[in-house]
Every structure is written in structure tokens, then in C-alpha cells.
Amino acid sequence: MAVAGPEIERLIQLLARLPGLGPRSARRAALHLIKKREALMVPLASALQVAIERIQVCKTCGNIDTQSPCTVCTDPRRDPAMIVVVADVADLWALERAKASNGRYHVLGGTLSPLDGVGPQDLTIDALVQRAHAPEVQEIILALNATVDGQTTAHYITDLLQEANVKVTRLAHGVPVGGELDYLDEGTLSAAMRQRTLF
């Protein structure tokens, strides 16, 4: 497709590498940007430039921010006794949107996955163990996906933390809020039954 010239073709190819956009929607996105030149393309180019210049990874927890240590790590209202371990910054954001925790975070950068060649050295597990030994830390909350890889990672970390003087916890299994019982798998249902709470 050389109708529109190499400049647009390059823009489409880069947009197609964003998660959620395939080749077809990348073409539509490129056209939309070109049509909304002043209202969207110029502001997006500038927002990307700002991000390129200012965004960095927090050296403490792995969150992304315009400062390192990040806003969460330096917030005095955060409880330094709890570290919530997540696989990815997206999970950190999700927990923050849910206001699920007042602790600090630790972003692993993924989960252990022998099939994909992801081993402990590819994640920030060493740094987590080191943080867990700090005197103020009392609880490590493993907020990892309830998948095989997520749970393998949780077990691996739990083993490593046995020497540290911390409580290791994980998220409860159960019925999602708004979830219908007959759509849930048996493992979730029996976990929800075992971990039932007083009404």
C-alpha cells in the first residue's frame, strides 16, 4: 500500500504495535489523527514528547512516575508496613483505582513463566526480598493473577520470604462483585464457600 506515502505507512505500522490496535484499526487511528490534526495529533505528539522527557521507573518499587522514588513511595500517608506485590504497573493502577490498599507497592515486571523463558532473574524478586527485610515491613501482600504462572510466582516468593520476619498474604478467591454463580468455575465456587464470611 503506497497510496498515502511512506510517512503515513510508518505511522500506521507504529500504531499497529499498540496493544488493542490491529493493522485495520491502526489505519483508522492514523486517519483519525490526520483529520483531527490540531485537536488530537498535535496534542498527542506533545504528550508523547513530555512522557519521553519526564517519565521514569521508580528505583524503589518499579512504578512509573515523573519522579523516583515515586509519588506512592514518598507519600507519608502510606503505610510502610505493607508491601503489595504486583506483576505489572497496570495491576498497581487497577488496585489504586479500586482504593484497595494503603500500603506501598512492588512491581515484579511479570510472573515466572518457564514456557516463556521468564526466570527469577528476569523479575525484581531480589529487590523485593531485600525490601522485605527492612524493619518497618510487616506484611507482604501477593496481589498476583490467579493463573498458573501467577500462583507459581507467589509460591516461589513465599518460600524466599520464610527467613524474613514478615507475614505473607494473598488476595482472597471468591465470587466477583456482580458475578453470577452459574458462570463461575468450580474452583472459584468452592474457594468462595470455604472462605465464606459472616453476613
Add this chain to the structure above:
Amino acid sequence: MAVAGPEIERLIQLLARLPGLGPRSARRAALHLIKKREALMVPLASALQVAIERIQVCKTCGNIDTQSPCTVCTDPRRDPAMIVVVADVADLWALERAKASNGRYHVLGGTLSPLDGVGPQDLTIDALVQRAHAPEVQEIILALNATVDGQTTAHYITDLLQEANVKVTRLAHGVPVGGELDYLDEGTLSAAMRQRTLF
């Protein structure tokens, strides 16, 4: 959500305005860009800047390109006798990918839509009528969607072109290549039957 600061929030909001990306996938796209800083975010910012500086709308046909008149309009191998009328540049690209025509194009900028307040003055219909009167033009091919708005637009243009010395044609209806008969509506099936061709 003020975890990641206003810079990332702004990037997410702009990405969410791209067709195909909702708020959730815009967050994932922003994270992906930040993680792939050198491999994706920097090249995308630069491709957008190039597009901002160089892309323009062809003054003849409405195509977008880095030159006006565009590459299609100035290509001497294109048949100047045929003008393919499309609603949008995306349709022009689709026809070019299909190598469906060797003619030139005319991009209307949409279709007539009384419900959405789109009237003839919002489209490049006047310019099309003017082009249709050029001595070299023999056929106007209406490559518009087979929707109510598309067909209303086709009828409106056909009426206007009655004074011009051109043949006005439209795309055939029929069974899509690879399409299964029992998934097609009755209108398509009877059109395909009426317009059947020799095997």
C-alpha cells in the same frame, strides 16, 4: 486516578480518543509505550511530528498525502476518464489495497445524513460536479456504502450529474468472496441472483 501523575493521565486521555481504543485499552497502550520507550514511544512521537509537518489534504480529490495534488491525482498511468467517488479516505485506501480501480478518486468527506445534520454543503459534492464536467471524464463510479445514508448520497449525486456528459455507475451487490449464503440477508441474495454472471 492520580497515581502516575498528570503527564501519563493526559497521554491516556488522548490515546482513548483514538477509534478502537477505550479507556481501558488506552491505559494499556500508554503503559506499553512507556515500557517500549526507545523502540516505540520515541519513533511514534517522531512519526507524528513528521505527519504534522508534511501530511496535507489533496486539493483536487481529498486524498491525504505529502503533496497536493496527491500521488494518485498526478500519476500519469491513472485513467483520467474515471472518477471513483468514496465517502472517506479509508474507503480509497481499501479500494487501492484491492487494486480495484485504475481511475482517480473523489473523497466526499462523509455521506448525507439528515439525522446527523450532514447536508450537501458539508461534503465536497460541488467540487465533484465541477470535476465531472471536465472533458476527459467519462464515468463516475459511486463506491459508497450499501447503507441508507450511502444510497441516499448516491441518488443525490446521480441527480446532480444528469446534466454532465458522464456515465454514473455504482458497485455491484452480491455475495462477498468467501461469504456463506445462509448468513446473507435477503436483499443481498436477491441482488446477487438478479446480477448473476456467466460461469
